[in-house]
Amino acid sequence: MTLGLNIAALLFLAALVAVTISVGLWFLLGRPVLFGTAPWTANDSFNLLKLALAIVGGVGGVAILVIAYRKQKLGENAEIRENVKAFSDRFFKAAEQLGSAKAPVRSAGVYALEHLADDWREGRQTCIDELCAYLRMPYTPPEMRRKTRSMNVKMGRRGLRKPPAYVGPLRDPASIVPTVLDTHREAQQERQVRKAIVSVISGHLRGDAAVSWKGLNYDFSGAVFDGGDFSNVEFGGGIVDFSGVRLVAEGLNFASAKFGAGEVYFSGIELDGGHLNLSNSEFSGADVRFSSAKFTAGSVEAVGCKFVDGSILFNGSEFRGASVYFTGSKFLGGNVVFDYAEFSSGNVSFELISLDDGFLSFDQANFSGAEVSFKLSELAGGKLSFRGAAFDSGIVNFVESRFGGSKVDISYVDAWLSPPCFDSFVGGSTEGLLLPEDYSKSVSNVRDDGIGSFGRTLLDDAMLRCPFCLSDCTHVEHVYVSARCEDEVSTDFFVDAVAARVETNISVEIPVGESVGAGRRQRIALGGWCEICGEDFAIIFTQHKGATLVETSPHVPPFNFENKVAQDLTEEGF
Missing domain, CATH: 2.160.20 (Pectate Lyase C-like)
Known part of the structure; x- marks a missing residue:
């Protein structure tokens, strides 16, 4: 719409409002007579002139305001377009840096996008999307590159991969080393670029950020x-x-x-x-x-x-x-x-x-x-x-x-x-x-x-677990064996791993489970203790009617000769 049409529309609207208000006031005042029979005087003409000038001045003021507003609006739109163009130019330049083959240039692109996002509120999400998109690109960490290269070399040596076809003179092995080093260096540099992106994003998500994202x-x-x-x-x-x-x-x-x-x-x-x-x-x-x-x-x-x-x-x-x-x-x-x-x-x-x-x-x-x-x-x-x-x-x-x-x-x-x-x-x-x-x-x-809890599996990952706390920090120090022929007296053996001694026909009591009592033909018991809970326990294997039962019970360590000697010496004052 042109400026003339804007002014005409505003004048028509102003006149319509003035007529509406005047008619309303006339009705509220009881519709008084507007024109009497008195003769027209010079004073009436002067008042009419002042009214006309006021109307003309008001119309002129409205026109001036409309023109000023129009100019301001055009100026603001032009400024917005310039700002958008400037922000767009900065964005494309930063994105171009982020796509550079050189890691330092890519790092500069990261921080350029950060500053742009801080300044450009409307385009902040666009800048963040660009940084996130870079992190989503395919990436192989330096350590994994070395591992992959090592596996490829081993596979080639074992004949699991066909050797490359001969396409020219053999390369000097010394010329390959810089290429490998450059590849590893580039991977290390790429890691730093990616860490910089994470640092930029996380920095704007903390409570003390100057500009919050x-x-x-x-x-x-x-x-x-x-x-x-x-x-x-x-x-x-x-x-x-x-x-x-x-x-x-x-x-x-x-x-x-x-x-x-x-x-x-x-x-x-x-x-x-x-x-x-x-x-x-x-x-x-x-x-x-x-x-x-x-x-x-x-x-x-x-x-x-x-x-x-x-x-x-x-x-x-x-x-x-x-x-x-x-x-x-x-x-x-x-x-x-x-x-x-x-x-x-x-x-x-x-x-x-x-x-x-x-x-x-x-x-x-x-x-x-x-x-x-x-x-x-x-x-x-x-x-x-x-x-x-x-x-x-x-x-x-x-x-x-x-x-x-x-x-x-x-x-x-x-x-x-x-x-x-x-x-x-x-x-x-x-x-x-x-x-x-x-x-x-x-x-x-x-x-x-x-x-x-003795009903569960005590062997887990080839480790003997404590039946009290299920810790794998267990020690087995004593072995008991009881065996007898049919209708004969049993022969008992005892092995003390701590004192490095073996006894036969021992007088100490061999641990017995609850399900099968003493007097069975074969029984082996392992006596030990747990570092975690400090409990002593015994694991008992008993042959009974064609089956071997496994039970556990509390265990009191047997008499230890070395401890007894030490106790006697202490009592005698040595």
Whole structure:
């Protein structure tokens, strides 16, 4: 619309408003007579002239204001276009630097995008997308390049790979060395560029950032991380996607991070020898998902975390060799879910946790070889559920845990071959602990007599475990053998590994199990002790009616001649 049309439209609108107001006032005043019979005077003409001048002046003022506003608007639009053009030029220049073949130029592009994102609020998400896209590009860490090259050399030497066809003169081996060194140097430089991107992003997600980038979206899906510091960051909205990332070497550090809002995805993450540190983090409202994650090697440290609200999901995750620690974490609310997870090997520690509120679920999980420990935990509230879980093998340990107000539901399980291990619940009660109806018949696993859980497998990963605390720090020091021919007196042997002596027809009592009494034809007993709990135990193998029974019992170490001599010398004053 042209300037003339704008002015005409405004004048017409002003006249219409003036007529409307005048007619309204005339009706409100009782429709008085506007023109009398008195003669027209010079004073009336002067008043009419003043009215006309006022109208003309008002119209002129409106026209001037319209023109001024129009000029200001045109100027602002031109300035915006210039700014957008300037920001676009800076963006394309920074993106070009980020795509350079030289690592120092790429680093400069990273910081150029950072400054541009700080200055360009409307294009901040675009700059972040560019930085994240760089991290999603294919990347092989320096150590893995060396490993791949070494494997290729070995395969070539073993004849597993065809040698390259001869295409020219043989190269001098000395000329190959700089190429290898350059490749390794480039890989090291690329690692620094990627770490710089992580440092830039995490720096703007911390509470002391001059310009905050919280609440925006970050797409790291499928990236390879061999180092990156996200410690003390605050996720306050938006979507942060680490789905399918692969962690090697140093991995990622989220120590003391705050997951307050938004969505953070670690679904399908693969821990391939890397390290994921979540220690002392706080989960207070965000939706954090580790669904279908694979923890095959390396470690996850979630020590001292605080779960207040929100959902943290490990549905369908696989724990196959990695060491995972939730030690000392506090569950104060929210949902932490391990439903359908597979615990086949490695160690998963929930030791010293406190469950005061919220929901910790292992429904439909499969415990088939890993050691999952809840030792020394405080279960004072909330709910811990194992509904439909399968305890096939491995160890689930609740020894020395305190059962208070929590509801621990293990009443319905899918498999019960290696039940959880409990103690006598010292300092608490078993109220709220729901076990299968046939629990007491299937295995004597509650240590109400101080003897321990002997119904489970004591040999795990070729290690003899203590029947009291299931520790593998055991020592076997005595061997007892009792054998007899039919209807004859038994011959007993005793081996003391500490004193390096062997006795026959000994007078010490040989350990005997509860199921089979003394007097059987063959019996072998191993006497030992545990470094962790300090208990003495015996493992007894007894032949009985064509079968060999294996039992355990408390064990009092036999008389030791060297200790007796030392005691006698002490009593005599030496």
